[in-house]
Amino acid sequence: MQNLLSEIWSSLKQNKLRTALTGFAVSWGIFIIVVLLGAGNGLMNALMSNAGDEIRQIMRVYPGSTSKPYKGLKENTWIRFSDRDMTFTEEFSDLIDDVYGTVSFSDTLALGKETISSYIMGVSPEYLKSSNWVRLIAGRFINKLDMDECRRSIVIDDSAASQLLGDDESYTKIIGKDITVGLNSFKVVGIFEADEGSWGHDSFAPYSTVRKMRVEGTWMNHIDFKFHGLETKQQNDDFEKAYKRAMSTFHNADPEDTRTTYIWNMYMDNKEMNKAMSIIRTALWILGILTLLSGVVGVSNIMLITVKERTHEFGIRKALGAKPGSILKLIVVESIVITAFFGYLGMVAGMAVDKLLDNTIGAHPMDIGVTQLYVFKNIGVGLDVAVEATLLLIVAGTIAGIIPAWKGARIRPIEALREGK
Amino acid sequence: MLIELKDVNKTYQGAQPLHVLKGINLSIEKGEFVSIMGSSGSGKSTLLNILGILDNYDSGEYRIDGKLIWDLSETKAAEYRNKMIGFIFQSYNLIGFKTAVENVELPLFYQGVSRHKRHEMAMEYLDKLGLAQWAGHYPNEMSGGQKQRVAIARALITKPDIILADEPTGALDSRTSVEIMDLLKELNEKEKMTIIVVTHESGVANYTNKIIHIKDGVIGQIEENSRHDATAFGSENGMLK
Structure with missing residues (x-):
């Protein structure tokens, strides 16, 4: 694993700008998910201060x-x-x-x-x-x-x-x-x-x-x-x-x-409410995932270019004894590393923004004349969402890497060696 | 017999199918230093690719040390290449973002040798080729001759059965070419390495002990050259270029 990571590290160092730009797309996706879900939670918490309680019969x-x-x-x-x-x-x-x-x-x-x-x-x-x-x-x-x-x-x-x-x-x-x-x-x-x-x-x-x-x-x-x-x-x-x-x-x-x-x-009221909330939550997840998808496509795209650029190198590696599986692993793991690392940054940033929102708009009720109303309360996501988002990132990274990796693994060494000449 | 080819045929399919190798029969024994000579389009590169298990053939039989090389999976082919064959290319084919020592380590990486062990071995081989102080340098910081010596170290590190050199001096000036050919010759004589050099230069071929001429996809004359006086196309005095 250490070998694999140092291989990936040296390849990422090669293209710092590209890595950073791709990473940003992923960070942005996961950032949006965390902020959306955080705000959504805040909205639901405000709607129902007892959210999460068991449904009273x-x-x-x-x-x-x-x-x-x-x-x-x-x-x-x-x-x-x-x-x-x-x-x-x-x-x-x-x-x-x-x-x-x-x-x-x-x-x-x-x-x-x-x-x-x-x-x-x-x-x-x-x-x-x-x-x-x-x-x-x-x-x-x-x-x-x-x-x-x-x-x-x-x-x-x-x-x-x-x-x-x-x-x-x-x-x-x-x-x-x-x-x-x-x-x-x-x-x-x-x-x-x-x-x-x-x-x-x-x-x-x-x-x-x-x-x-x-x-x-x-x-x-x-x-x-x-x-x-x-x-x-x-x-x-x-x-x-x-x-x-x-x-x-x-x-x-x-x-x-x-x-x-x-x-x-x-x-029944609570049940209906919970149903409505789970629909909202699902909708927010879908929105977030769609945003993340653009990041995934970005990573996939970059990985495809990387594979294309590194065709000659993969040819050398294959001539020296690299098995298709090892090339596949190299690319998929690289994709996961990019996605997970930048995704994690996005998640942390999203949580920070949630915290900031909670301390600003979440802390002040809105004045609607006759009374005051909390629109948001306890903005933020729980550990469960963080874990789910992490898993999502790993899955996303794998999906992003799989097609380029498959292409890379299929490269025939003689053609690849010819390419660089 | 280390290498044995029996009636090997290869056709490139396409709009105009190209019959490149037309029944190649060839035997090379362990410890031989041979060259395969031919002009471009003669089929020598295809033959080299088949010898190096980089390409497959349509019919016939190719055996390395008795093992039939036929219908191998990519994984198996990679494993055979890694263990049995060391490549030396005209354009060195070093990986640009790896240092000399990392390049030399690479075949051992694919054998699963530990980090420490392969570093140690790579340093030993670099030292053998007089490049120990260049170990930490990247290929673009080295001269052509140095790069080719790094590539030779990389080819030798797995102690392969065969060294396949594809126009090893093609990108080098004449003085460096002589150095590299002397080095290959020394490897053959002292380490008893089996070396096959593919070239179109008679001067290079003249370094080897046996010259196999290939023309239009068939083996022509096989010249014993133990006296190294085959200068048919080469320059005077048997010098390169």
Whole structure:
């Protein structure tokens, strides 16, 4: 191998400019791939901050209203969810694992003299996982102990925290403090990042606690349930249909009435999203590979010229005992060395540009008036892409070298020797 | 018998097929120093190519040391060339971007000899030809005679059965030509190398012990020349040119 490399080195040294120009084409190709994929990843990360997470199998059911009269129930009657709607899902117990309800009310949060109004949701610990917009930045979320013991714990948003504390910048100090919610005292256990787009404040308390406080007519906002075993779109659709029918029947509405409940199937949504993202990713790869292809053609072209120029030399080598295989190897390895070396440079440059982009446009959200929006987030490629790109380069180098190498190996020594004269 | 050709025929196919070798019969023994002489178009280059396993023949039989050279794969032919034949060309055919010593090493590279070993051997051969101090020089830094001596070192390094020299003095001035022919003669006498020189110069042929005349694709006269007085076409005094 060392012999082969020193042979290649001396031949590359012969044509520095040509080697550099060819190398540039390859570098450029792989550079484009890395930047495209990096930017694509950034775009997708911004679209879905939880990209890469496993797909959660959760459905959220909202109450609706009847769309037709049925057995004395008038049209446009609002359906209301109560605790019974949660136990009712036992009918589907082979598919549904856990059910969580959410109840809410609006009230005043107060700490000392500072007061703000907030929309307080009684949720289960699982709520955090099913809601992309809630990003915990300090403390913890509602946990199982809060639920089981009906503790008066509350999670508030960061702007609420700093308002309640006054001018204090270090709003995390509010964790552990007791605040007044309406007439009750709650302990702040965590802070989440307020959604830039949301109006007013949101807070979270244990479902069980809120449920207990609001005995009179506790209607639920929605019911979440975790399920399993629904893989295809057909299975999901069938399940949703059956669930709606059961729900309508349960609420004495027409079983065929589909508007009594609305189902948000996060699993299918995520699945569709992932599908869309994989299409984007594939499209970016294809674009990148097409760009790289021009580099490969360049290398191939140069190798063909090299073979042509070195015909006489190959003739000498063959006369001295070089086998066709050794000529073939010499050219293919030379092609791989050029492609891999310059490709690697391109990859490193591409990663550097990704990093630069991430620190500039990736770090600043775009202001669109009412709210701010991240267009790119975490621009860059992972180790997997780097490894894939490296493999791609080796394959590309081999492809680029194979035709010239084959031509070189087939040179007949007498013709080759004659050529130089 | 080291080299044996029996009724070797070669035709170049084309619009006008050219029958170049018309039944060549030839035997060369180990340790002989012979020349194949003929004018251009006589078929001597084709014969040389066949002898050097650089080209194939259409019919007949060619054996080196009893081994039949027929229908060889490129790989096998390369292996035979590497082991059995040392080439010396008119235009030296050194690789320009390799130093003298690297050029001499090349046949050993294709034998898979280790880097260190082949360098050592190449230096030894260069030294033998008085070029040790030129080892690190590139061909374009050397004179014609030096280049040809590097080529001879390269031909000798694998200890081949046959040295094939194709117009070895064709590109050299007369003084250097004499040096090179003296060197070949010495190799034949001291090292018992079998050397076949292809030439159209009688002065060169006169150095050899046997002159095989080839004309229109057939072997003509075979001249014993142990007294080195064959000056039919050469200059006076048997000198070259």
